[in-house]
Amino acid sequence: MRRTITSKVVPLASFMGPSLSLILLFYFVPVVLTLLIAFTDMGRTLQWHFIGLYNFARLFGVGIRDPFILKIITNTLIYVAGALPVTILGGLLLSILSMRMHRGAGLFFRTVFFIPRVIPPVVWGFLWAWSFEGTRYGLFNAIRGAWGLPVVYWLIRYPMLIVILANAFLGISLAMLVFSSAIASIPRDFTRAAEVDGASEWQIARYVIVPALKWPILTMTAWHLMSFINSYVYIMLITGGGPYYATEVWGLYGYHVAFSQYRYGYGSSVMTVLVVVNMLLLVALVKAFGMRRMLGRGKIEV
Amino acid sequence: MWARARQWWNKVASYLVLGAVAAPFLTMYVSFFLRAFGKRMYLGVVPKEFGFANFQFLWRPIAWGLEQTTVWTALGNTVFFAVTSALAVTIICMLAGYALSRIEFRGKNFFLVLQLFLHAVPGQILLIAIFFLLFYIKLLHKIPGVALARASLEIPLGIWMAKGFFDGIPWDVERSAMIDGCTRFQVWYRVFLPLVKPGIAAVFIWGFLFAWHDFIYVYTLLPGTIKLMSTLIQSLLATEVIDYGYLAALSLIYMIPPLLLFVFLQRALLRVPVFGGKGV
Numbered sequence: 001m002r003r004t005i006t007s008k009v010v011p012l013a014s015f016m017g018p019s020l021s022l023i024l025l026f027y028f029v030p031v032v033l034t035l036l037i038a039f040t041d042m043g044r045t046l047q048w049h050f051i052g053l054y055n056f057a058r059l060f061g062v063g064i065r066d067p068f069i070l071k072i073i074t075n076t077l078i079y080v081a082g083a084l085p086v087t088i089l090g091g092l093l094l095s096i097l098s099m100r101m102h103r104g105a106g107l108f109f110r111t112v113f114f115i116p117r118v119i120p121p122v123v124w125g126f127l128w129a130w131s132f133e134g135t136r137y138g139l140f141n142a143i144r145g146a147w148g149l150p151v152v153y154w155l156i157r158y159p160m161l162i163v164i165l166a167n168a169f170l171g172i173s174l175a176m177l178v179f180s181s182a183i184a185s186i187p188r189d190f191t192r193a194a195e196v197d198g199a200s201e202w203q204i205a206r207y208v209i210v211p212a213l214k215w216p217i218l219t220m221t222a223w224h225l226m227s228f229i230n231s232y233v234y235i236m237l238i239t240g241g242g243p244y245y246a247t248e249v250w251g252l253y254g255y256h257v258a259f260s261q262y263r264y265g266y267g268s269s270v271m272t273v274l275v276v277v278n279m280l281l282l283v284a285l286v287k288a289f290g291m292r293r294m295l296g297r298g299k300i301e302v
Numbered sequence: 303m304w305a306r307a308r309q310w311w312n313k314v315a316s317y318l319v320l321g322a323v324a325a326p327f328l329t330m331y332v333s334f335f336l337r338a339f340g341k342r343m344y345l346g347v348v349p350k351e352f353g354f355a356n357f358q359f360l361w362r363p364i365a366w367g368l369e370q371t372t373v374w375t376a377l378g379n380t381v382f383f384a385v386t387s388a389l390a391v392t393i394i395c396m397l398a399g400y401a402l403s404r405i406e407f408r409g410k411n412f413f414l415v416l417q418l419f420l421h422a423v424p425g426q427i428l429l430i431a432i433f434f435l436l437f438y439i440k441l442l443h444k445i446p447g448v449a450l451a452r453a454s455l456e457i458p459l460g461i462w463m464a465k466g467f468f469d470g471i472p473w474d475v476e477r478s479a480m481i482d483g484c485t486r487f488q489v490w491y492r493v494f495l496p497l498v499k500p501g502i503a504a505v506f507i508w509g510f511l512f513a514w515h516d517f518i519y520v521y522t523l524l525p526g527t528i529k530l531m532s533t534l535i536q537s538l539l540a541t542e543v544i545d546y547g548y549l550a551a552l553s554l555i556y557m558i559p560p561l562l563l564f565v566f567l568q569r570a571l572l573r574v575p576v577f578g579g580k581g582v
Contacts, residue, residue: 008405008407011401011405011485011486011487012401012405012407014397014487015397015398015400015401015405015486015490016397016398016401016413018393018394018397018398019394019395019397019398019457019461022390022394022450022453022454022457023416023420023454023457023458025435025454026425026428026432026435026450026451026454026455027420027423027428027454029431029435030428030431030432030435031428031431032431033431033434033435034428034430034431037430037431037434046434046437090323093319094320094323097316097319097320098320100316101313101316101317101320105317109320109324112324112327112328112331113323113324113327115327115331119557120514120515120517120532120553120556120557121515121517121532122515122517122531122532122535122536122539122553122556123535123553123556123557125536125539126535126539126549126550126553127330127331127334129539130546130549130550131326131330137544137546139329139330139333143329169327198305200308200312201312201316223422226422226423226424227424230423230424230426230427231424231426232426233426233517233518236518237517237536237539251426251427254427254430255426255429258429258430258433259430259433259522264430264433264434267430268430268431271427271428271429271430271431274427275423275427275428278422278423278427282419282422282423
């Protein structure tokens, strides 16, 4: 008896041990640590000094109020509500169009739109910051200059739009790939039959392709909803949250409070809200989709 | 007749739409290359001459603010960071992937689902806590420590990848090895690892690529004096006077190593084992 236990437990521990301990160390400990620090006023000195719910009272405007919070919430809502539809609809449009055209041409367009995902974030940020720079050295201003048009201060006039597009086209690269491979697995007979019946391209897209993509569209929406709620790295690289909090979203605010203002306690409470939102979203997704289907790959439904 | 015309128009329209969306991006990418190799710019976009003047950082130090470094130091740091992270991901995922594919134990399905959830939660929102965690275990501001923290982000999906590769190996291989007297660990090390070489290469590339591209972990958890390529480019971008040609050239150098790695390992990636043949 004893021998069977050791012969099973010892190898299992050596196989699973490293991954379990790393996950414990870098996922569970940080979640607990974030929650704990959120109840302190940890600052530059890194002293643990618990102050109860003060940070959260400040965050939700009970008694004391953070003057930026409303702006941050509005920004986050606009950002997510802008980037999510652009990603899903853009991904659908690009994948359907590129899959319905000449093979080589479609492949070319898909490659162009997939590039954002293969280049490093810093380079993607650099490309956008350079293209939309507000002087005549910026790419699009230089092109405008060639036509004799005055410079536009892109990042000051349309900061949110630029940030949304830069993130949405990253999302599009993934959504397009997923949708395209799903479209490729729709039996040719379906679209052929529709063509023979005299359906227009729009009708084929609307009544044949999109219904078959129901599941990939759902998973991509859920995936990008979570990713946009949490995202801040690209915004940080392109506008840095500016000009004057115009593109400061929730995650970026938490980051800035902690690492620019050195108010780790308050920054953690900002991030705690994100952690809670993530957990609620995950629970909602599991309730909506069911565990079994989440485990399956994104299959198309024909 | 009309149906023909409509069909033709549909074709043209789809090219027009895709072309219009792709045009700004193509302009960006092409001008990026022109800017890196161009010398004196005509209208700010079209170079009058081509040359390697922008690549002068290859033999000269790079300065920003009051500090300076060389591109080779930054590249060396990045290689060290990415390889450490990728090795950690590969070893851990190959171990866990085998157990999840072959050994039955309680909580296995829970563990697999948990990985999907963890993959969905971006590590960047836990960054403050990871900062303190590394600080308390004395690994903050050290490349191996940060590489380990970065590796943990790729482990959830890496485990699924590795499990998939192990699932593809027939049970007979394992049984015959066990009958021949191998222990579990020997089966894994002597029999399975050689069989999943393409899988090892895939997981390694996966871990390497994300670590190589990483910005936020490196930027937050390493001091400003240890520059990796990503933080170097960012700090040059954050200065008052920006030389875009220089930055484009630097970015180009930054993007080459992953490509090289991919080309080198591509053959390994394509060499999928054939079972029942001589290989087994």
